[in-house]
Amino acid sequence: MEQPVLSSIKKKQTLSPLDFLYKHGTLLAILVVIAYFGITLDRFFTYDNFSDILRSISIVTLVAIGITFSLIVDGFDLSVGSTVSLATISSAAALVLYRQEIFVTLLVPILLGIVVGLLNSLLIVKLRLPDLLATLATMYAINGVQLTYTKGFSIYNDMPLPDGGTAPGKFIPSFLFIGQGEVFGIPFSVLLMLLIVIVSHLFLTYTKPGRLFYMTGENREAARLAGIPVNRYRTYAYVISGFFAALGGIVLASRIGTGQVSAGASFLMDGVAAAYIGFSVFGAGKPNVIGTLFGSILIGVLLNGLTMMNVPYYAQDIVKGVILVGALALSHMQKK
Amino acid sequence: MNGLFMENIYKSFGDVNVLNGVNFHVQKGEVHALLGMNGAGKSTLMKILAGDLSPNEGTITIDGIEYQFSSPSDAKKAGIGLVVQEVDTALFPSLTVYENIAADDIVETKRRPFLSWKQQKQRSEELLRQVGLSIPLNKLIHECTLHEKQLILLAKVLSSSARYIILDEPTAPLSETETKRLFDIMKQLKSQGVSFIYISHKLKEVKEICDRVTILRDGTVVHRGDVSQLSIEDMIRHMVGRSYETRKKETRTYSDQVIFEVKHLLIPKTNTTVNLQIRQGEIVGIAGLVGAGKTELAESLFAHTKTTGEWFIRGKRYTFSSPKEAIEAGICFIPEERRKQGLFMSETVRTNLTVRLLSSLTKGQWVIKRKEAEVAQQLIETLHIRPSSPHALVKQLSGGNQQKVVIGKWLQTNSDVFIFDEPTKGIDVNAKAEVFSIIRSLADKGKAILYLTSEFQELLDIADTIYVMVDGQLVKRFLAKEVTYEQLIYYSSGGDFHGTTSPFINKEETNVISS
Known part of the structure; x- marks a missing residue:
């Protein structure tokens, strides 16, 4: 989708402060936040810190791109956080409990992510449940599944097993490379994220299916009457959302080197906020991948700075909530 | 002075005059047809009567008292009832029949916070009998047929003791037998002194049920009189006017295939x-x-x-x-x-x-x-x-x-x-x-x-x-x-x-x- 260039041309003579804020507010906010932290915090402008920020952003961005796809078809996926947890646990289990090599370790969580997406689309597209409620239900159910499977314990190298022995496998280097490795000094996970951002952006902007995704979300009835298989595209969107959440979970497991239970829960809120902030980037007015990337950069920088300022993690939720409300308010004001 | 009198009603939206001095009279205990093509001003006139719109000029007198409606509830209190065409928009689908009938009372009752459901049920039962409907009072609205909903709405209108009831295309969703039943109920209520304003495109039914007719065209009354003296063809002629020329058509050819x-x-x-x-x-x-x-x-x-x-x-x-x-x-x-x-x-x-x-x-x-x-x-x-x-x-x-x-x-x-x-x-x-x-x-x-x-x-x-x-x-x-x-x-x-x-x-x- 091309950015609506014309609307900006038409409104040029009357670009009110609010319009300006809407179009460039996100970028402005990122710059202000970086400047503020740069001045107040000594260690903020260091290579290590930036690499840290980018690593944490990479996971949020992957999850948020999935959410962006569900938003594009005018849906919503609350289950992504649980899917991240499920993927984290399942890849850790494959490595540690079943001594699998890299292929199976990647395949299992990704398949599980796709299954979650199919389940969501079964509920939403076939059974026509409201998307928020259906994915709220799957969110709880999937969280329950990963908790039940691990009985609430994390999975880590050399963990003791109920039969008295220790776990046969461990986190192998090739798997750890995903979240911890570097290529030419750049974290691999960041490269992966950039690659996926670019590919999804090109796909959504310049290809036929990309355009049909947007049209399905923009006006489902008109899309159906134009012969677009809208239910198929909605199904794809939820499957893609599950896939990216699973990918995020893999990167998370690899980054922390253990399978933490419910580790993905916080990514739901971060991802949703990133995707909605993305609406406003460059005044796009609709979900878009580049905007989502900027959204997660804003959140990542903010959380990093707050952590360095010793703001406790529970208080950071307040900031996240306020940011999401701000992004929503801004995009709704624009619609009016 | 008995009856409903809308005198010299003017209404315009922006530059467009929708009603130009309309006089509309409904006698007590009659069914009065209001006819006209799309855009003739029927709905505007009825919205004014129901208190939805205020006229630019003109008076409304009901049974000798002059009114100025500033809201639909004013009109309701003056005895105007409205049975809308889309009955679903006026009922609460997940509430029961009697709760729907009592809904207006609940809203109106300001002094007593508690209602006697027993009383409401009795009253609803009586009203339903009046409109000839025998269904359980506890039935939910969304389980009712269109015909039943329409009659429930009529009962609800009667509960606010309406004496002039507007029926907007009432037979559109009804089968032939249901239409007959509705007409029987109308006749019965008519004999009790209730008047109906009947809006319909189905002229055959207008012939059958209505006593008198007012025909609007472009915001003016073009005919008023007894239905029995007017054939369907005459009604159409009044509604359409004489402005439609039979244009010469260029002959097109098309294949037989x-x-x-x-x-x-x-x-x-x-x-x-x-x-x-x-x-x-x-x-x-x-x-x-x-x-x-x-x-x-x-x-x-x-x-x-x-x-x-x-x-x-x-x-x-x-x-x-x-x-x-x-x-x-x-x-x-x-x-x-x-x-x-x-x-x-x-x-x-x-x-x-x-x-x-x-x-x-x-x-x-x-x-x-x-x-x-x-x-x-x-x-x-x-x-x-x-x-x-x-x-x-x-x-x-x-x-x-x-x-x-x-x-x-x-x-x-x-x-x-x-x-x-x-x-x-x-x-x-x-x-x-x-x-x-x-x-x-x-x-x-x-x-x-x-x-x-x-x-x-x-x-x-x-x-x-x-x-x-x-x-x-x-x-x-x-x-x-x-x-x-x-x-x-x-x-x-x-x-x-x-x-x-x-x-x-x-x-x-x-x-x-x-x-």
Whole structure:
């Protein structure tokens, strides 16, 4: 989708402060936040810190791109956080409990992510449940599944097993490379994220299916009457959302080197906020991948700075909530 | 002074005068028909009576007391009841019958926070008996049939002791027996001194139930009198006026070859089936009043609603279960609700125009922008879409230009059949002429055209063959050059289909052509 260039041309003579804020507010906010932290915090402008920020952003961005796809078809996926947890646990289990090599370790969580997406689309597209409620239900159910499977314990190298022995496998280097490795000094996970951002952006902007995704979300009835298989595209969107959440979970497991239970829960809120902030980037007015990337950069920088300022993690939720409300308010004001 | 008197009512919206000094009198205990074509001012007059709108000028006197309504509840207190056409908008679907009937009381009761449900139930029972309905009081509204809901609404109106009740197209959703029952109830209430204002397009029923009639045309009363002294033909003549000229039609030629045919097509809403044939290059019109089932027919033809039937396009047999299949077989649909069903409002003109052409504009799955821009520009020029930029957003276009975009997306798809549902709705005269010329040129290229509308004059202008649709059925077929506007109104108002003599034919020379 091309950015609506014309609307900006038409409104040029009357670009009110609010319009300006809407179009460039996100970028402005990122710059202000970086400047503020740069001045107040000594260690903020260091290579290590930036690499840290980018690593944490990479996971949020992957999850948020999935959410962006569900938003594009005018849906919503609350289950992504649980899917991240499920993927984290399942890849850790494959490595540690079943001594699998890299292929199976990647395949299992990704398949599980796709299954979650199919389940969501079964509920939403076939059974026509409201998307928020259906994915709220799957969110709880999937969280329950990963908790039940691990009985609430994390999975880590050399963990003791109920039969008295220790776990046969461990986190192998090739798997750890995903979240911890570097290529030419750049974290691999960041490269992966950039690659996926670019590919999804090109796909959504310049290809036929990309355009049909947007049209399905923009006006489902008109899309159906134009012969677009809208239910198929909605199904794809939820499957893609599950896939990216699973990918995020893999990167998370690899980054922390253990399978933490419910580790993905916080990514739901971060991802949703990133995707909605993305609406406003460059005044796009609709979900878009580049905007989502900027959204997660804003959140990542903010959380990093707050952590360095010793703001406790529970208080950071307040900031996240306020940011999401701000992004929503801004995009709704624009619609009016 | 008994009765309802609306005297010298004026109402304008902006520069448009909708009512020009209307006098409307309803006597106690009568059924009074209010007739007029679309836009004659009926609904505005009734909205004023129901307190929904304030008149610019004029007085309302009910049983000797003059009123100035500033809200619908004022009108309700003065004894005006309104049974709306869309009964579902006035009831709470998940509440019970008696709770719905008591709803107004609950809102009105300010002093007592607690209500006696026992009392309400008794009262509801009594009211339901009055309207001749015997259903359990605990039944939920969404389990009731349309007919039951209508009577519940009537009971609810009676509960606020309404003496003048407006019935807006009450029989539209009813079967024949249900209509009879409604009429019996009306007669009974009439004998108790209740008056009805009866708005309907079904003139046969007006003849049957109404005592007196007021006919509006362009915001003025053109006739007032006893129904018994007025034939259906006279009513139509008053409603239509004499301004409709029988325009000379350029004769179009079309081939004898049927290229589109549908057999036993089910229209689920009315549970009727339709058979239809269109020849190559023929423009077939469907004339039907609002609610006759035209949109339902169009959506069934396009398989937008779940339906059954057989389609034949150039002799090949199809059955469709989705619009996608219909499109692939060569059917195009220009829907009535163009913003809701035909356009992607926040997308560009280009994106809207090329949605059906993407397959031919892609390499792999990659859209070739240059080629797409060319195609879009070409369509914009053929259709004279203004502004002529392919990058304009559709929501910035006027209604007429939006409609051209909706049509434009089908033009290069090589389809054989074009279905237009009310294509001139909400567009100006120039755009209308342009849409007509697009339709003619499509027909001249040998396409089969189906044109559904309630604007009958348009059909006389553009169609070659006209079917009249009533209650989901095609009841009459005419050649456009052999039928008059009045006849179309007559048959679509439920006039006699089986009569041996056609109305208006004899009088045509004296009355219609002289205009």
